[in-house]
Amino acid sequence: QSVLTQPPSASGTPGQRVTISCSGSSSNIGGNTVNWFQQLPGTAPKLLIYSNDLRPSGVPDRFSGSKSGTSASLAISGLQSEDEADYYCATWDDSLNGPVFGGGTKLTVL
Amino acid sequence: QVQLVESGGGVVQPGRSLRLSCAASGFPFSGYGMHWVRQAPGKGLEWVGGVWDAENDIYYADSVKGRFTISRDNSKNTLYFQMNSLRAEDTAVYYCARERYDVPGAFDLWGQGTMVTVSS
Numbered sequence: 001q002s003v004l005t006q007p008p009s010a011s012g013t014p015g016q017r018v019t020i021s022c023s024g025s026s027s028n029i030g031g032n033t034v035n036w037f038q039q040l041p042g043t044a045p046k047l048l049i050y051s052n053d054l055r056p057s058g059v060p061d062r063f064s065g066s067k068s069g070t071s072a073s074l075a076i077s078g079l080q081s082e083d084e085a086d087y088y089c090a091t092w093d094d095s096l097n098g099p100v101f102g103g104g105t106k107l108t109v110l
Numbered sequence: 111q112v113q114l115v116e117s118g119g120g121v122v123q124p125g126r127s128l129r130l131s132c133a134a135s136g137f138p139f140s141g142y143g144m145h146w147v148r149q150a151p152g153k154g155l156e157w158v159g160g161v162w163d164a165e166n167d168i169y170y171a172d173s174v175k176g177r178f179t180i181s182r183d184n185s186k187n188t189l190y191f192q193m194n195s196l197r198a199e200d201t202a203v204y205y206c207a208r209e210r211y212d213v214p215g216a217f218d219l220w221g222q223g224t225m226v227t228v229s230s
Contacts, residue, residue, distance in 0.1 A: 032215075044223055045207075099214070101157065
């Protein structure tokens with residue numbers, strides 16, 4: 001069982017906006033910034049959002065992140081078929097003294 | 111070319127050892143924290159260990175503490191992962207990942223992964 005809680009699945013149709021939630025506690029999300037990773041089928045993960053809401057160079061602005069208290073969210077607007085992937089939230093955990101990941105959310109584009 | 115390339119995976123019997131390597135290129139390796147993240151078949155990501163600038167600045171997940179050892183050779187731009195007393199539950203793809211210098215846990219560069227299968 002993961003320290004961070006994500007819904008196992010999410011879905012949307014092309015052009016829609018979808019959000020993926022990530023819930024933690026005061027020892028992780030509550031006191032640290034959140035990062036999001038995208039893992040396309042059969043490939044290594046890719047950093048999508050860091051420091052709650054910043055995008056690395058090359059990541060489309062359709063992807064956005066936010067954090068409030070002990071929860072965070074990833075939003076994808078203008079959904080495209082190539083967005084079909086697994087999405088993971090991650091942050092530092094002060095109690096475990098290391099990074100922790102959410103269980104992942106499988107996004108399906110209908 | 112900025113990249114990480116893992117090697118050393120394979121099939122090993124329970125209780126045996128294996129050493130993974132991660133060769134870095136295209137960036138100043140010594141200036142970055144480096145980590146190992148694994149993914150069991152059909153499962154999510156699990157951080158298993160990381161080493162920062164100083165070689166005594168190393169942390170492990172409880173699941174591997176005491177069995178696995180991280181080291182780095184900055185002269186060879188290489189990260190290592192010595193895995194001892196392997197168990198079936200250690201079966202996974204092992205990725206090495208670079209951490210952004212300014213954001214803990216923001217792994218901005220990943221290798222392609224190397225598969226470790228622990229089976230008799």
